[in-house]
Amino acid sequence: MMMSFPCVPSSGLSTTPAFPISSKLCDYHYQTLSRCIVGNTSTGVLMLQPRIRSESSSMAPDFKQVPMEKDSTKANDWKSKGTSQLLRWSRVRNIRSGRRLERPVQDKVETSSSTSTTTTTDNNFTSNGVPSIPNRIDDCEGSDDEDERDSPSGKAIYMVSDGTGWTAEHSVHAALGQFETCLVDKGCGVNTHLFSGIDEVDRLMEIIRQAAKEGALLLYTLADPNMAGAAKNACQLWGVPYTDILGPTTEAIAAHLGVAPSGVPRGSPARSTPLSKRYFKRIEAIEFTIKQDDGAMPHNLHKSDLVLVGVSRTSKTPLSIYLSQKGYKVANVPLVLGVDPPKELFEIDQDKIYCLIISPAILRTIRLARAKTLGLHYSESNYSEMDHIRRELDYGNKLFAQNPRWPVIDVTGKAIEETAAVIVRIYHERREKYAMSRISKRY
Numbered sequence: 001m002m003m004s005f006p007c008v009p010s011s012g013l014s015t016t017p018a019f020p021i022s023s024k025l026c027d028y029h030y031q032t033l034s035r036c037i038v039g040n041t042s043t044g045v046l047m048l049q050p051r052i053r054s055e056s057s058s059m060a061p062d063f064k065q066v067p068m069e070k071d072s073t074k075a076n077d078w079k080s081k082g083t084s085q086l087l088r089w090s091r092v093r094n095i096r097s098g099r100r101l102e103r104p105v106q107d108k109v110e111t112s113s114s115t116s117t118t119t120t121t122d123n124n125f126t127s128n129g130v131p132s133i134p135n136r137i138d139d140c141e142g143s144d145d146e147d148e149r150d151s152p153s154g155k156a157i158y159m160v161s162d163g164t165g166w167t168a169e170h171s172v173h174a175a176l177g178q179f180e181t182c183l184v185d186k187g188c189g190v191n192t193h194l195f196s197g198i199d200e201v202d203r204l205m206e207i208i209r210q211a212a213k214e215g216a217l218l219l220y221t222l223a224d225p226n227m228a229g230a231a232k233n234a235c236q237l238w239g240v241p242y243t244d245i246l247g248p249t250t251e252a253i254a255a256h257l258g259v260a261p262s263g264v265p266r267g268s269p270a271r272s273t274p275l276s277k278r279y280f281k282r283i284e285a286i287e288f289t290i291k292q293d294d295g296a297m298p299h300n301l302h303k304s305d306l307v308l309v310g311v312s313r314t315s316k317t318p319l320s321i322y323l324s325q326k327g328y329k330v331a332n333v334p335l336v337l338g339v340d341p342p343k344e345l346f347e348i349d350q351d352k353i354y355c356l357i358i359s360p361a362i363l364r365t366i367r368l369a370r371a372k373t374l375g376l377h378y379s380e381s382n383y384s385e386m387d388h389i390r391r392e393l394d395y396g397n398k399l400f401a402q403n404p405r406w407p408v409i410d411v412t413g414k415a416i417e418e419t420a421a422v423i424v425r426i427y428h429e430r431r432e433k434y435a436m437s438r439i440s441k442r443y
Contacts (some may be wrong), residue, residue, distance in 0.1 A: 004208075005425075011120055018409065022123045025383075032070050033114045036200065052326045057193065058116070059149065062077045069382070077316050097247075101339055103283050103376075105380075117271070119140040121252075121305045127151055129202050143305060145333060147325050151161040153269055154188070154189025154190045154191045155188070155189070155190055155191070155215070155216070155217070156190075156191050156214050156215070156216035156217070157172060157190060157192045157193070157216060157217045157219065158193050158195065158210075158211045158216045158217065158218045158219070159172055159189070159192060159193065159194045159195065159219050159220070160195045160198050160206060160207055160218065160219070160220040160221075160222070160231070160253065160339060161194070161195070161196050161197075161219070161220065161221045161222070162197065162198055162199050162222050162223055162224065162227065162265040162268075163196065163197070163200065163221070163223075163228070163265045163266055163267045164197075164267065165194045165195070165196035165221075166198055167221045167222065168219055168245055169194055169247065170191075170195070171219070171245050172192060172219060176190065176192075178300075189402050193216075195207055196225075198222075199227070199265065199268075201222075201227065201230055204227060204231060204234075204314060205230075205232060208231065208234045208235060208238060208240055209238065211235075212238040212239060212240050215240045216240070217240075217242070217243075218231070218235055218241065218243075219242070219243050219245055220242070220244060220246075221244075221245045221246040222244075222246065222247075223246065223250075223261070223262075223263055223264060223265045223266070224263050224264070224265070225247075225263050226263075227358065228246075228247055229243075232244065251377070256414065261367065278327065281327045282324075282325060282327045284329075285305075285324045285325075285326075285327050285381070286321075286324045286325060287326055287331070288300075288303070288304070288324070288329045288330075289321060289323075289324035289329060289331070290321075292304065292320075292329075292330070292331035292332070293317055293320065293332060294334060295315065295332070295333045295334050295342065298342035298344045298345070299344060300331070301331050301333075301342070301344045301345060301348050302332060302344070302347075302348045302349075303329065304329045304331040304348075304352060305328045305329045305330065305352065305426065305427070306320075306323060306329070306330045306331075306352055306354060306423060307328065307330070307331050307332070307333060307345070307348070307352050307353045307354070308326050308331070308332040308333070308342070308354055308356060309333045309335060309345070309353060309354070309355050309356065309396075309400075309406070310331070310332075310334070310335060310355060310356030310358075310396065311335045311336075311337075311358075311363075311392045311393060311395075312367070312383075313358075313363060313370060314357070314358050314363070314364045314420065315334060315409055315416060316332035316356060317417055319332075319411075319416055319420060319423075320332050320418050322416050322420050323420055323423065323424070326420075326424070328424075328427075335343055335392070335395065335396045335399065336392075336397050337388070337391055337392045341399070346403075350403065350406065351405065351430050353405075353406045353407065354407050354409060354411065354423050354426070355396070355406045355407065355408045356402075356409055356411050356419075357393065357408060357409070357410050357411070358393075358395065358410065358411050359410075359412040360389050360393060361389055361394070362412050362413075363389055364384055364389055367383055367389070367440070369385035370383075370385045371383055371384050407423075409422055409423065
């Protein structure tokens, strides 16, 4: 049976119960309170006191309100411990679900009469087709926003997309790779937030307002020029740093082709894209790769586009699946010490074969983790012993040296995408015979 607990939107809440209780109940309180909207804490703290029947009871504890304390010091202490985080979680959930944000406004007591103004989003469009932007952000910023701007957990990066957000997310990930040392050393923490499927101006304005309050950087990929223009105008008006990831590239291609872009997102129902030959080729490649995993059915090796060879735990399977999603039929053949490779490996086109090697120390770490997940003790198998690993790698290196047409790729420290890029580049170099190295596709 679901039980609901009232939230108090206009007063502060404390996650600290009136007296110590069990850890199980503490978890229950934390989950319940994190769903509440925390209000003004300048006037005191509203304590939630549980009435506990029994820890073994399946019923959730009831709560009753205790009169608010007037100690502003306790309120400030509590707010510094968790208020900003709870508020941030609540706002992110609201934004991603498309609901309007309801931020608490601090009460202002004045001797003279005061008036309150509320800023709303105007959905009307300007004469140039760009939605109009309100002149100011809602006047609801308290000290919480200052805490968020100066949060030691890191600066916020908002990514907004009218589709899946794949382009924005991968672009940001690639750019963050240039700051790897700083991020690893915790010298410049970053929190990324992806908002996908944003196709309404109201939701877009809501996200940009939130970015302004948190001092976030906004990066967007919006195919609709009206939406992109609205995002640009709002960011300029509210002082949000921004970058249009998709727009400049689209404009450059349009100028090069002499054709105006459609301005319709790829996943929009307005686009009727028929299933192409490339789509069915990808599906066929994925099915083939799954069947050929881990040396299965070696008699089908001649049907593959790529054959990956290497000892156990050199990323053969995930690399094969990744390449198959790009339309390549991939088979992988494991090298096992004392077991000869299948004879079909030496009968097929040797330009299809690619060898994978790895550092012995890194391979041992990976195998230890693998053995742990399989429940194998260190003494039960030589799978993760350094001597055995070195013998396996030496066996593989000798085999690779005997076949000089097999490219050898060191996967140590490389992501799957990086290794795949090397393999695809070599594959196209051998097929296309270009004077300059390239990977070509025809649309």
